[in-house]
Amino acid sequence: MGRKTVYTLLLEMIKYEQNFGAYWIYLALKKGYLQKEDDPSRIYEVPFTDEEIAEIREMNQRDVLGINRIKLYATSVSPTQYALYFAQTPYDAQMLHASIYGTKPTKWHSIYNQHKYTSIYHKETDEEIYMFVLKERVKEFPYYIGEVAVENVEEKSLVN
Structure with a gap:
């Protein structure tokens, strides 16, 4: 099995429907706080603001990644x-x-x-x-x- 990266962790979180974590990583990638090849431990270093946490919750509510279609x-x-x-x-x-x-x-x-x-x-x-x-x-x-x-x-x- 290949090296674990932020991106492989994102895919696992989507697969196992760990919504908040998936949207956390997705927004961190989108905002440039993380890169796809980063070590997964870097997710704990993301300096999200309260507004960005609210954005994560809103993306989850809208199901932006299509995690909960079924x-x-x-x-x-x-x-x-x-x-x-x-x-x-x-x-x-x-x-x-x-x-x-x-x-x-x-x-x-x-x-x-x-x-x-x-x-x-x-x-x-x-x-x-x-x-x-x-x-x-x-x-x-x-x-x-x-x-x-x-x-x-x-x-x-x-x-x-």
Whole structure:
């Protein structure tokens, strides 16, 4: 494996959806505080102002680097079961759901930020897998993940 650089660290942060760190490096490169070939330890030396930190947060909110284009959506299929989908929009998930279940639910929950480090048993691959790893493996979206049981119906939190 090649030498670790600021640029390879940026790519890893994008891949593993470490948004704040990715935007930190991106802005530092853009402003000339860092160069692509710098040692990654240099990221701690970047003299960002409060305004620049606000700019990082704003870029993250707008998803400038396209880190979070695919989201995890859930919709209820029974009082204790939810169908899960990777999709760009709730509409994309809704259309796939309609082709699988024959209905078009209108209530969708965007749950990726809360559950990207949640592991599930995935029948298709016969393995326990983290959501962010499964998302990386999927080649075509929208994608039906399957159903999960809700442990506490009153809180409607997805737990596996």
